[in-house]
Amino acid sequence: MTLVSYAQTTRTAQLRAVPQEFTHKLARAEVLLTGWAPAGEDRVTVTARWPRTHSFYASVAGRHDPMLLAETLRQSIPLISHACYDVPLGHHLIWQHFTYEVAHEAMWADGRPMDVELRISCNDIVRRGGRLAALTMDVEILRDGLHLGTAHTRFSSHAPSIYRRLRGDRYTAPSDLAGAVPVPVGASAPVVPPALVNREHAADVVLSPTARPDQWQLRVDQSHPILFDHPVDHAPGMLLLEAARQAAHAVQGPRADTVVPVRFESAFFRYVEFDTPCVITACVEPAARPGGHPSVSVTALQEDNEAFSCRVTVAATTA
Structure with missing residues (x-):
């Protein structure tokens, strides 16, 4: 196939509509993608629109929440899978690793x-x-031609029969998800003070305190309208990324509202289950070079197994 430059595609190609079901979102208002077009062999241009305000991914210090970019990329995974690679609806798309970085000034x-x-x-x-x-x-990623960020991610796709084998005894049939999934351990546990994780509302906090200031229990509230837009049988990736973001704020202490995450380097090793406590631990790392941004190393441990890890790099909100 003859390759077409992205610039040419953006100018001349007719963007195709994004079917809502191709984003794996039930709430139409939460669909961020607006169009897509082939840009050559195994290349695609996807457009999105971020809302002026968002109930969960709110602007901070006059800048958009970087997690909006993560959600935009997450929605692009099923779109490309279904639209470009003929993955049937009902197949399960599972993150293996996901790294993204935003240009904070943009x-x-x-x-x-x-x-x-x-x-x-x-x-x-x-x-x-x-x-x-x-x-x-x-x-x-660009906004009005300006560099906004980059991302690198890998995911796998599994037919329902394969996913059923992978989940084993933990598998819940789609028809039973709304009622048969166990109430998550810690769902009603107390939350850390919202200000500590740079959140305004307690309902948006996903960390529950423990005896250690650098360790929390993951709080899984399946009634949350954004993190649990539709029923699932394990903790979704965006919940784990949000836990990493909140943990990175929490270890800043009084500086929690003066930093913003600008880079996430995450790996997904195991499914995080609902019926067993999941422990989130964070450790501040020094800047890799003089004048560079510090990072926070976050891990999620369940049943003594590392299920998820993420290095969150933070920058000052005034940068």
């Missing part, structure tokens, strides 16, 4: 919706039985 919020463009290259594509099994996405 994240300003001006009180209007913000249009974003994702230039996506797909590589390391694995197929089994004629179906997509896994692929890696490298992404350049």
